[in-house]
Amino acid sequence: MQIYTYDRAAAVAYAHKWAYFRNPEFYDFQNIGGDCTNFASQCIYAGSGVMNYTPVYGWYYRTANDRTPSWTGVQYFYNFITTNKGVGPFGSETPIAMMEPGDVVQIATIRDHFHHTPVIVRIDGQPSLDTIYIAAHTGDVDCRPLSSYLTMHKIRFIHIEGVRKES
16 A cells, blocks of 8 residues: 555645535535535545545445445544545644645534534635635535634644555
């Protein structure tokens, strides 16, 4: 297995293209729990080009009924990305200073329960809540300042470090 560079530009381009629309290749989960992590997964897939087809604990989407929890679930996504040692994208929770376009943020606006996964599409200068701009579904936005989420109770930053592919 080899490690490849995550294509941040492709992830960001995908985010801009589909921020206000739905790619018909993927089910829209908007009305059954939200579509934000599905959208973030699509963006990361655009930048990685590979899914992890490990049943239950991998990260893939074939249909709305044939996917892993990590493709659409906020906590499951976090668990996969931050512990993945197999095929697919991998990353880690990092300080805000490590963020780059194509990375993701997870937000808890109610207590400590993370429930929203926007994608970073632009950073103006040093990364901060005021200089990071995101795209997201479930409250469709593109180039929204991260600081505009006024009710953030907790936030975590997930830096995509690379992509593992079969040799």
